[in-house]
Amino acid sequence: MSRRISGSGLSAATRVKGVLAFLTPASHNPRHRIPSGVWVLGFVSLLMDISSEMIHSLLPLFMVITLGTSTIAVGIVEGLAESLALVVKVFSGTLSDYLGKRKQLVLFGYALGALTKPLFALASGLGLLLTARLLDRVGKGVRGAPRDALIADITSQQIRGAAFGLRQALDTVGAFLGPLLAVGLMLLWADNFRAVFWVAAIPGLMAVALLLFGVQEPAPSKIQNAISPISLDNLTRLSPAYWWVVGIGSAFTLARFSEAFLVLRAQQSGIPIAFVPLVMVAMNVMYAFSAYPFGSLSDVVSHRMLLVLGLLILVAADLVLATSDQWNVLLWGVGLWGLHMGMTQGLLAAMVADTAPPDLRGTAFGFFNLAAGLAMLIASVLAGVLWDRLGPSFTFYAGAVFCVITILGLSLRSIGRTSG
Numbered sequence: 001m002s003r004r005i006s007g008s009g010l011s012a013a014t015r016v017k018g019v020l021a022f023l024t025p026a027s028h029n030p031r032h033r034i035p036s037g038v039w040v041l042g043f044v045s046l047l048m049d050i051s052s053e054m055i056h057s058l059l060p061l062f063m064v065i066t067l068g069t070s071t072i073a074v075g076i077v078e079g080l081a082e083s084l085a086l087v088v089k090v091f092s093g094t095l096s097d098y099l100g101k102r103k104q105l106v107l108f109g110y111a112l113g114a115l116t117k118p119l120f121a122l123a124s125g126l127g128l129l130l131t132a133r134l135l136d137r138v139g140k141g142v143r144g145a146p147r148d149a150l151i152a153d154i155t156s157q158q159i160r161g162a163a164f165g166l167r168q169a170l171d172t173v174g175a176f177l178g179p180l181l182a183v184g185l186m187l188l189w190a191d192n193f194r195a196v197f198w199v200a201a202i203p204g205l206m207a208v209a210l211l212l213f214g215v216q217e218p219a220p221s222k223i224q225n226a227i228s229p230i231s232l233d234n235l236t237r238l239s240p241a242y243w244w245v246v247g248i249g250s251a252f253t254l255a256r257f258s259e260a261f262l263v264l265r266a267q268q269s270g271i272p273i274a275f276v277p278l279v280m281v282a283m284n285v286m287y288a289f290s291a292y293p294f295g296s297l298s299d300v301v302s303h304r305m306l307l308v309l310g311l312l313i314l315v316a317a318d319l320v321l322a323t324s325d326q327w328n329v330l331l332w333g334v335g336l337w338g339l340h341m342g343m344t345q346g347l348l349a350a351m352v353a354d355t356a357p358p359d360l361r362g363t364a365f366g367f368f369n370l371a372a373g374l375a376m377l378i379a380s381v382l383a384g385v386l387w388d389r390l391g392p393s394f395t396f397y398a399g400a401v402f403c404v405i406t407i408l409g410l411s412l413r414s415i416g417r418t419s420g
Helices: 012-023 036-056 059-066 071-099 103-122 126-153 157-188 193-199 201-214 232-236 240-255 260-267 278-298 303-323 327-355 358-390 392-410
Strands: none
Touching (some): 036 126, 059 260, 193 201, 240 327, 260 392, 303 327
């Protein structure tokens, strides 16, 4: 199917409908009800994010305080872990296209993520911790692209932005419940990092069970096995519009380095260590509450407008975080950071789905995330170096500069909602 990405050719009536869509969830319309499989995948993501964020919200502090590593090491570990997850998505996404089945890969990825959680509690040095972090992110990489492709497979284009926004919203609810649990357990157990890490394994296992019994995959496509698992011909079938989305997604990732640096910034505010994960709670509350409304809105209004607005919000967040480490000010900055995520992440996923052939959606999500993974590695390592050499303020100022560069890149070509 040939699609064109337009930037500004929307009528006033369409824009009014977009505002109404923002206020009225798509699932209220029986013709465009979000499938139950999307809801289940959302709750699976919620449980796994509770498990992961209980650990990740404390991990930078555990590395610096307990293991005695530097912030450069934090940046390298985070960059390697996140980029590895996104690189693995290339292969898992392509394999899911070749097999014509996605659930098995999604299940394996979630199971691997759940089983690596105890390794964090056992880590006494950087070696085992890095191994645990990398294996955990391999699990994320294996499940990511097939899961997103599965959502696209079972959802009509009219509500695709809403569907991705809903899954992301539920995912992010877990991302703020996890740090909240971490704070409570740290207070209860007198800053015992390892005890919290052991408890984190429980919701991960619950996510695997829910996925195993709660998701039914659609019948295999008629084009099953029609493509080779690895072939340059597959890439030539991906349109220029798709590759432009890949470029924009990479630029967004360069402008937004790892959230581990938000945790380190919170530590500088002087609050007790047990309360530091609240910074992730603040970010993810805003992320969760904005992801579905803006995902639904993206189905009917200009993509370019939402992308630029999201970048402007991130610029504001960077400037707030750069100018103050006071707790009350810092919360405003991380809240704006979360709003940016909610406005842009589901939208970018929907844009990938809309610009890729149905039989190559796994491959398309995989290469999109490969590019974003390389950008994440560069951004996180650079952020760690800037933090150590020039200070945290300069790190966030640099993030704002990348945002401005990305906005200039968006101005070179209009990106709006897809039309057939």
